[in-house]
Amino acid sequence: MSQDLQKMLDQAFDAATSLYQKNGFQRRVGFGKKPALISVDLANAWTQPGNPFTCDKIDDEIIPGMQRLLEAFRAKNLPIVHVTTCYQVTDRNNPHTDMGLWHNKIPVDFCAQDNEELWAIDDRIAPLEGEQVLIKKHASSFQGTYLAGFLRAAGVDTVLVTGVTASACVRTTVCDAMAEGFRPIAVKECIGDRIPGAVAWNLFDIDAKFGDVETVDTCVEYLNKLEAQR
Template identity: 45%
Template sequence: MAKNKDFKFVNEYGFDETALKQAFAEAREIYKERGFMRKMGYGKAPAITTVDMAKAWMSEGHVFTCDHAEEVCAEALKVLEAGRKAGVPIFHTTTGYIGEKQWDLPRWDEKIPMSKLDISDHWMEIDPKLNPQPEEPVIHKKYASNFFGTHLAQTLNYLGVDTLIVMGATACACVRHTVMDSTGYGFKTIIPEGTIGDRVPGVIEWNLFDMEAKFCDIEPVDAVVKYLEGIDASVYTKHSRLEDK
């Protein structure tokens, strides 16, 4: 880290983190005065979804690799393990396309190299740093949001879920669109701090600020873990149905 002439810390990219935090602090006050940034709070029946936490995003060596993925996975694992112990439904997603011709490849490939995401490649596996479990579904999506063109919303509604915890990559695209759709479908939506990845300095900070202002709550990981530890798995519709058999 280096210092500029105003003695503010600047990261290795020349990005002034202090100035950004100050700007966000001032903007938060403006938003709150106008009724934005309200708290959605926690519901009684949460689910967890990871967004593109496959190897292509969370491990080194791929064009989609995110910065600081090790730390992101470590924080996300704390939330996942708490959810597993409590019997909370967990859904992973990864974006990928089928076969050499990739007929399912969307126009999105005209902007970013989606053709590098072969659904049969090992890069599309959920990163082992998350310790994914066999009973946790992996939804193969074709676009940014975990909800767009998938069955996630219907499944969450069937289970009686009222709160969705979102973690993954990237802040500016797939996480953001997932959070917006989650709130749109009527779920309280929570992002645990430190569980979101991206590739460009400042993108995470800006998008978390803006999502917290309009679409979700940003909560400390420890607070989310404590919340999950208090969940009784009997709140879920499917659980009750299976118990009757």
């Protein structure tokens, strides 16, 4: 992101913070007693170069941050859900496609289910046995999936949300997590996008209205204090 854009965003955030705080926004939802990690679309179609969905800062920020979180979650035997997106019918002229109407806006037809390499989770943060791999069809990880029921059955009250993109699938997942009664924590260094400024703006807005934005360090510190689950 250019210095000029960063300066403009900082000025906008300063002004918005004054307005928000005056009117009672930017409250804290806080960490709960049992968290789950929801990793959104950190699959090859988003993490590897040359694809329509490729995002920025994958190698230098998001993957290293995710590796730290995964290590901390696994050490405590806490739930981990790797979310990805793919479609059985990618013919845009087929009225029975599972893409719904989304293909009229973005190239979701690129993510065909029969090309598993595209929608497989990046090897650097690959799921281990016992970790959920959830396929979604819409932006939110909750819409039309079993995620909420799975989390409730596991006794989860907090979700740490990571992945891409800040402006779409991460944001809608955070919003729906709040709506479903979970405490949403967006992990700052583990969220990306492909458009300059999109991460900064969406994280600022999420922190004001829908969940808390916390650093990897803060999240790992919180996880390390929890008792290991059996």
